[in-house]
Amino acid sequence: MRQLHEMLHADIEPLSLHHTVAEALEWFNDFPYSHLPIVDDGIFLGNIALDDAETLNENEPLNNHRYLLHGFFVRDHFNWLDVLEELAKNEANVVPVLQDDQQFVGCYLLEEVVQLLAETPFLKETGGIIVVEKSIKDYSMGQITQIIESNNGRILGAFVSHIGTENIQVTLKLTLGPMNEILQAFRRYNYEVVSEHHEDSYLENLKERSAYLAKFLDI
Numbered sequence: 376m377r378q379l380h381e382m383l384h385a386d387i388e389p390l391s392l393h394h395t396v397a398e399a400l401e402w403f404n405d406f407p408y409s410h411l412p413i414v415d416d417g418i419f420l421g422n423i424a425l426d427d428a429e430t431l432n433e434n435e436p437l438n439n440h441r442y443l444l445h446g447f448f449v450r451d452h453f454n455w456l457d458v459l460e461e462l463a464k465n466e467a468n469v470v471p472v473l474q475d476d477q478q479f480v481g482c483y484l485l486e487e488v489v490q491l492l493a494e495t496p497f498l499k500e501t502g503g504i505i506v507v508e509k510s511i512k513d514y515s516m517g518q519i520t521q522i523i524e525s526n527n528g529r530i531l532g533a534f535v536s537h538i539g540t541e542n543i544q545v546t547l548k549l550t551l552g553p554m555n556e557i558l559q560a561f562r563r564y565n566y567e568v569v570s571e572h573h574e575d576s577y578l579e580n581l582k583e584r585s586a587y588l589a590k591f592l593d594i
Contacts, residue, residue, distance in 0.1 A: 377491065379455045383472060385481035389414040390423065390437060397433035399423055410445060412471040412479060413437060419471055419479045421446050448473050451480055455491045458483050497532030497548050505547045505554075506536065506570040507561050514543050514566075522564060523549060526556045544569060 389412040390399055402411055403425050410422035421444025423437060431440060448471040449458050462470050468485040492498065507519070516533070523530055529550040537544040549557070558568050 377494065379453075379458065379483070379488070379491065380451075382483060382487045382491075383451075383481045384484065387412075387469075387482045389419075389471075389479055391415060392420070392436065392438035392441070394437050395433065396428055396431045396435055396437065396440075399428050399437060400433065403428065408469040409467045410465075410469055412448075412482065413444060414479045417479060418477050419448060419473050420444060422448075422467075422471065447471075449483065450475065455488055459485075459488050459492065462488065495532065500531050500548075500550075502531050502548045502550050503554055503572070504570060505549065505558070505561075505568065505572070506544055507547070507566040508542050508544045508569050509566045510541055511538070511543045514545070516545070518564065519545060519547070519566075522560045522566075523547070523557055526553055526560050528552050528554075528557050 387406070390402065392413060392415060399411060408425070410424050412422055413420045421441075423440075423443060424445060427440075427443045445465065447461055447465045447467070449461050451472050451474055453461075458470060462468070462483075462485045469482050470485075471479055472481050472483060474480055519533070520530060529552070531548040531550060533545060533547045535543060536546040554572060558572060561568055
């Protein structure tokens with residue numbers, strides 16, 4: 376799997392406050408980015424959004440519109456999940472990368488960070504997906520791991536895919552194995568299995584009983 380630092384674009388030249396709105400729009404035409412970074416003597420000041428730039432007088436310098444700058448960025452030591460979160464939170468397809476002294480060193484692009492996700496075992500390796508749900512106060516990631524591993528399963532990845540006011544859902548990817556035993560073990564620990572599985576004997580039994588009851592009522 377590639378490393379995040381290999382995807383740093385140090386060749387993306389930032390704007391300065393002395394650039395005009397027209398010059399910024401030219402840069403947006405050349406690069407399909409949602410935002411462009413603005414720096415002063417190498418120090419990051421913020422990002423100008425394409426949506427904002429398109430509403431401004433093209434003859435004015437960006438310095439007249441400091442109030443429109445978006446301050447999001449990532450550090451050069453962040454991991455790819457931190458970067459992906461920052462991109463998603465700001466609805467951006469590019470994010471500036473800064474050193475701890477606020478020096479601008481380049482940018483990461485959303486498309487390339489998503490490619491890193493595609494290279495993880497969670498997406499790349501063959502396995503089965505289970506989605507389980509339990510009350511927030513009762514669920515435990517340690518217990519989830521114990522349920523899977525005690526039934527000879529192995530976790531390729533796990534993440535919290537939904538949080539409600541009372542319940543939480545966890546999406547799991549497992550190596551192919553004793554899926555039915557794992558599903559039944561989750562139910563014994565009062566987890567609801569939200570996903571559907573053709574290996575699930577519990578659901579098959581419910582379907583059979585439902586069909587039998589329907590047939591009985593038709594008599």
